Amino acid sequence: MSYIPGQPVTAVVQRVEIHKLRQGENLILGFSIGGGIDQDPSQNPFSEDKTDKVNGWDMTMVTHDQARKRLTKRSEEVVRLLVTRQSLQKAVQQSMLS
Amino acid sequence: MPAETLGEQSPGSQASLATMPEAPDVLEETVTVEEDPGTPTSHVSIVTSEDGTTRRTETKVTKTVKTVTTRTVRQVPLGPDGLPLLDGGPPLGPFADGALDRHFLLRGGGPAATLSRAYLSSGAGFPEGPEPRDSSSYGSLSRGLGVRPPRAGPLGPGPGDGCFTLPGHREAFSVGPEPGPPGGRSLPERFQAEPYGLEDDTRSLAADDEGGPELEPDYGTATRRRPECGRGLHTRAYEDAADDGGELTDQRPAFPAVTAPLAQPERGSLGSLDRLVRRSPSVDSARKEPRWRDPELPEVLAMLRHPVDPVKANAAAYLQHLCFENEGVKRRVRQLRGLPLLVALLDHPRAEVRRRACGALRNLSYGRDTDNKAAIRDCGGVPALVRLLRAARDNEVRELVTGTLWNLSSYEPLKMVIIDHGLQTLTHEVIVPHSGWEREPNEDSKPRDAEWTTVFKNTSGCLRNVSSDGAEARRRLRECEGLVDALLHALQSAVGRKDTDNKSVENCVCIMRNLSYHVHKEVPGADRYQEAEPGPLGSAVVSQRRRRDDASCFGGKKAKGKKDGEMDRNFDTLDLPKRTEAAKGFELLYQPEVVRLYLSLLTESRNFNTLEAAAGALQNLSAGNWMWATYIRATVRKERGLPVLVELLQSETDKVVRAVAIALRNLSLDRRNKDLIGSYAMAELVRNVRNAQAPPRPGARLEEDTVVAVLNTIHEIVSDSLDNARSLLQARGVPALVALVASSQSVREAKAASHVLQTVWSYKELRGSLQKDGWTKARFQSAAATAKGPKGAPSPGGFDDSTLPLVDKSLEGEKTGSQDVIPMDALGPDGYSTVDRRERRPRGIGSAGEASEKEPLKLDPSRKAPPPGPSRPAVRLVDAVGDAKPQPVDSWV
Numbered sequence: 001m002s003y004i005p006g007q008p009v010t011a012v013v014q015r016v017e018i019h020k021l022r023q024g025e026n027l028i029l030g031f032s033i034g035g036g037i038d039q040d041p042s043q044n045p046f047s048e049d050k051t052d053k054v055n056g057w058d059m060t061m062v063t064h065d066q067a068r069k070r071l072t073k074r075s076e077e078v079v080r081l082l083v084t085r086q087s088l089q090k091a092v093q094q095s096m097l098s
Numbered sequence: 099m100p101a102e103t104l105g106e107q108s109p110g111s112q113a114s115l116a117t118m119p120e121a122p123d124v125l126e127e128t129v130t131v132e133e134d135p136g137t138p139t140s141h142v143s144i145v146t147s148e149d150g151t152t153r154r155t156e157t158k159v160t161k162t163v164k165t166v167t168t169r170t171v172r173q174v175p176l177g178p179d180g181l182p183l184l185d186g187g188p189p190l191g192p193f194a195d196g197a198l199d200r201h202f203l204l205r206g207g208g209p210a211a212t213l214s215r216a217y218l219s220s221g222a223g224f225p226e227g228p229e230p231r232d233s234s235s236y237g238s239l240s241r242g243l244g245v246r247p248p249r250a251g252p253l254g255p256g257p258g259d260g261c262f263t264l265p266g267h268r269e270a271f272s273v274g275p276e277p278g279p280p281g282g283r284s285l286p287e288r289f290q291a292e293p294y295g296l297e298d299d300t301r302s303l304a305a306d307d308e309g310g311p312e313l314e315p316d317y318g319t320a321t322r323r324r325p326e327c328g329r330g331l332h333t334r335a336y337e338d339a340a341d342d343g344g345e346l347t348d349q350r351p352a353f354p355a356v357t358a359p360l361a362q363p364e365r366g367s368l369g370s371l372d373r374l375v376r377r378s379p380s381v382d383s384a385r386k387e388p389r390w391r392d393p394e395l396p397e398v399l400a401m402l403r404h405p406v407d408p409v410k411a412n413a414a415a416y417l418q419h420l421c422f423e424n425e426g427v428k429r430r431v432r433q434l435r436g437l438p439l440l441v442a443l444l445d446h447p448r449a450e451v452r453r454r455a456c457g458a459l460r461n462l463s464y465g466r467d468t469d470n471k472a473a474i475r476d477c478g479g480v481p482a483l484v485r486l487l488r489a490a491r492d493n494e495v496r497e498l499v500t501g502t503l504w505n506l507s508s509y510e511p512l513k514m515v516i517i518d519h520g521l522q523t524l525t526h527e528v529i530v531p532h533s534g535w536e537r538e539p540n541e542d543s544k545p546r547d548a549e550w551t552t553v554f555k556n557t558s559g560c561l562r563n564v565s566s567d568g569a570e571a572r573r574r575l576r577e578c579e580g581l582v583d584a585l586l587h588a589l590q591s592a593v594g595r596k597d598t599d600n601k602s603v604e605n606c607v608c609i610m611r612n613l614s615y616h617v618h619k620e621v622p623g624a625d626r627y628q629e630a631e632p633g634p635l636g637s638a639v640v641s642q643r644r645r646r647d648d649a650s651c652f653g654g655k656k657a658k659g660k661k662d663g664e665m666d667r668n669f670d671t672l673d674l675p676k677r678t679e680a681a682k683g684f685e686l687l688y689q690p691e692v693v694r695l696y697l698s699l700l701t702e703s704r705n706f707n708t709l710e711a712a713a714g715a716l717q718n719l720s721a722g723n724w725m726w727a728t729y730i731r732a733t734v735r736k737e738r739g740l741p742v743l744v745e746l747l748q749s750e751t752d753k754v755v756r757a758v759a760i761a762l763r764n765l766s767l768d769r770r771n772k773d774l775i776g777s778y779a780m781a782e783l784v785r786n787v788r789n790a791q792a793p794p795r796p797g798a799r800l801e802e803d804t805v806v807a808v809l810n811t812i813h814e815i816v817s818d819s820l821d822n823a824r825s826l827l828q829a830r831g832v833p834a835l836v837a838l839v840a841s842s843q844s845v846r847e848a849k850a851a852s853h854v855l856q857t858v859w860s861y862k863e864l865r866g867s868l869q870k871d872g873w874t875k876a877r878f879q880s881a882a883a884t885a886k887g888p889k890g891a892p893s894p895g896g897f898d899d900s901t902l903p904l905v906d907k908s909l910e911g912e913k914t915g916s917q918d919v920i921p922m923d924a925l926g927p928d929g930y931s932t933v934d935r936r937e938r939r940p941r942g943i944g945s946a947g948e949a950s951e952k953e954p955l956k957l958d959p960s961r962k963a964p965p966p967g968p969s970r971p972a973v974r975l976v977d978a979v980g981d982a983k984p985q986p987v988d989s990w991v
Contacts, residue, residue: 028990028991029991031990031991032989032990032991033989033991034989055546056531056546058491058493061491061492061493064989068989068991071991072991075547077544078543
């Protein structure tokens with residue numbers, strides 16, 4: 001997805017809802033996240049999925065720490081994500097073309 | 099007492115509140131660094147030199163201090179060729195897109211190690227003394243350049259002209275913050291701070307900023323201050339080879355705090371300015387010791403039109419800095435027509451430019467002087483701000499926009515403009531999402547909590563102000579889809595989490611109170627519910643309501659909906675209107691279930707404004723002759739709200755006592771309430787009268803409006819109730835009243851008191867005991883006469899006559915007394931009353947820079963004009979983004 005900084009972006013998103021697991025005292029999700037706008041995007045460990053929103057929180061301009069915090073809030077047991085994927089985008093585009 | 103016509107406090111008074119004087123407590127500049135004490139932060143600084151090598155230094159700051167950073171802009175020293183001196187190396191192209199971001203995420207003030215090579219050698223000295231600063235301040239450096247995401251990479255080739263103090267930038271970054279304990283890091287170079295021909299900058303006296311809790315730890319905002327101590331200390335950004343320090347940026351901390359070299363932006367702009375203008379006075383003469391000159395205001399404004407975007411951004415940031423707490427500069431900016439320039443920049447394609455422009459506008463919009471606000475409106479500022487809010491994903495920009503709107507909203511002529519352009523956006527973009535309210539609540543998920551973000555606080559403050567603008571404003575807000583629902587949800591969430599003292603809650607309750615004003619007249623379909631007079635329970639007009647234990651009947655909120663079943667019980671003798679579907683929107687304002695919410699707030703909150711507003715809401719809802727008021731009055735009783743209110747009569751705060759007294763007065767339109775109030779509240783009411791007449795200690799004197807409100811309440815409850823009149827006698831009310839009539843300086847107070855006395859005298863049954871106590875008609879009459887007129891009625895249309903329909907009294911209840919609706923208008927950033935109460939923990943102030951107002955506010959004993967709140971500091975130079983990390987970080991969640 002190319003975008004111009006400062007301009008709105010449209011993307012194909014997928015809604016994902018995850019219920020956190022309880023592990024000891026914590027609620028965990030069970031995966032790792034990488035990136036954040038404070039990170040070097042060229043070295044993102046997981047480049048495939050990008051998260052747009054977490055439980056309503058905008059994730060498009062967050063630092064790594066902020067993203068982590070929003071995913072790991074204790075008060076929320078369910079995390080609803082809006083994720084975008086390159087493959088998703090392509091699939092939709094192809095289906096629209098055909 | 100203001101007549102009912104305004105249920106709201108007169109805008110005048112509010113306006114004065116709104117426009118906070120530029121007290122030192124107000125912090126306009128956003129550059130506040132606040133960090134939760136004790137939060138360890140880690141800064142990473144990266145410097146990339148043009149040869150592509152990257153140095154990364156990580157510093158761990160274990161102690162966080164509040165950073166107040168002063169920033170002084172210095173010009174780039176010019177070399178003999180008139181171009182800024184660069185210590186070797188090609189100038190960076192800071193203004194090349196994106197190039198800057200890489201390099202300037204200096205965090206933690208990387209020691210000289212992060213300086214690029216050339217400058218390292220120059221042996222510049224770091225400023226002494228700064229305490230460990232939290233990285234945020236350093237982050238500001240990068241902010242200054244306006245680039246957020248660090249990108250590892252070589253410094254791009256700079257513009258050939260090198261006038262952009264690039265090297266300086268680099269230096270600045272590395273130097274600025276003095277991270278961590280000195281021992282903890284190596285500081286190869288120490289810069290020698292020395293004044294460099296810098297005039298003292300006495301522009302603004304930065305107030306001390308105290309961070310607020312709302313400030314996220316990530317958010318570094320360095321407070322930009324310009325202490326008058328002059329620019330003695332500078333952070334020498336780099337050491338120019340040629341001289342002993344061209345300091346490019348002066349970040350001068352007011353106290354031994356680390357300075358963040360915020361001047362990057364300025365630097366660049368200065369550099370460009372320098373190149374363009376060549377006015378550095380001493381450049382030519384003393385190459386060795388370049389003199390710096392800050393750009394003049396017209397120059398800065400001219401830079402706003404500079405073709406190079408970063409220059410624009412930097413100029414705007416510098417402008418914000420200049421305007422901070424400086425009414426003169428703000429005025430001059432307007433006179434020099436700077437405002438249209440800034441408003442135009444709000445639509446600029448580059449985010450950084452927009453952000454900076456908004457920061458400058460925020461500062462400019464703040465203050466007692468309303469001309470700037472008007473000027474901003476005149477050049478289309480409000481729609482531009484709203485556009486920016488819609489488009490912006492960046493939280494900082496949203497905070498700036500909403501903060502500016504809050505500032506503007508305290509100016510009366512702008513309120514409708516803001517409603518016209520911004521109501522929908524503010525509601526849908528901020529209020530609804532942050533409140534946790536969901537339009538179609540998912541049955542499976544539990545209700546979301548409200549997020550008390552700064553953006554929400556600003557927006558709620560803005561809406562609070564505009565909600566006081568009269569009937570049309572109220573109508574618009576009531577009919578704005580989702581607004582009332584979201585506010586209610588947020589308030590319920592606050593009560594549920596026992597977090598009821600913050601500013602956002604205060605704002606929300608005030609909006610609710612304002613919107614509750616005159617609901618019985620203004621909402622669509624109100625006449626359906628009108629009653630001839632507030633009748634006894636159960637005499638309501640409408641048909642029997644099917645009682646259902648269905649939350650949806652009570653508004654469809656998923657909220658902590660335990661009240662459903664309990665609510666039913668309350669209406670066993672009342673007929674509620676038949677509801678075919680859940681109440682939503684403005685209907686929620688007067689559903690009886692709000693009673694519990696307001697009572698919870700009254701019980702739990704320590705915020706006097708919140709208390710006043712909640713009591714005010716109940717007052718508004720209990721007024722009027724419609725069915726809902728009947729239910730509300732009864733519900734308050736059934737929810738055991740009367741004791742809560744009576745207890746608040748003991749409050750030391752005038753406004754709370756006043757609001758509660760008037761609420762009780764309206765509530766006593768319900769007969770059973772009247773009896774109860776007469777029994778249980780009389781002692782407190784009389785105590786207040788006694789305090790009015792003979793204050794127990796100096797300064798405890800109640801205000802006139804409060805006294806009159808209390809007296810009116812007494813009058814209401816002793817009218818048409820012999821028992822209550824007797825209670826008054828038993829509470830020794832008569833001597834207090836007589837003494838008040840005799841001694842009061844206020845005509846209104848005396849009139850009201852004598853009015854009560856006359857009513858008491860009219861009970862023949864009591865004459866006996868009165869005379870036994872030595873009271874004679876003459877004495878009563880003389881008391882009345884002193885009050886100028888036998889029927890001195892505290893309110894228009896004196897009702898001595900108990901045969902007057904209660905309706906009038908209820909109306910009077912609305913009108914008289916201070917406020918029916920307390921618009922609390924001005925308490926926006928311009929009228930921030932949060933902090934003013936001594937008792938009030940100044941939490942609302944939160945975030946960057948506002949804290950500074952706390953101190954003075956605390957000392958302000960006057961309730962009348964709560965010191966204007968700080969407009970949220972506009973610029974947060976430190977990027978909220980975290981550190982620049984060359985290696986990707988991933989976390990397990």
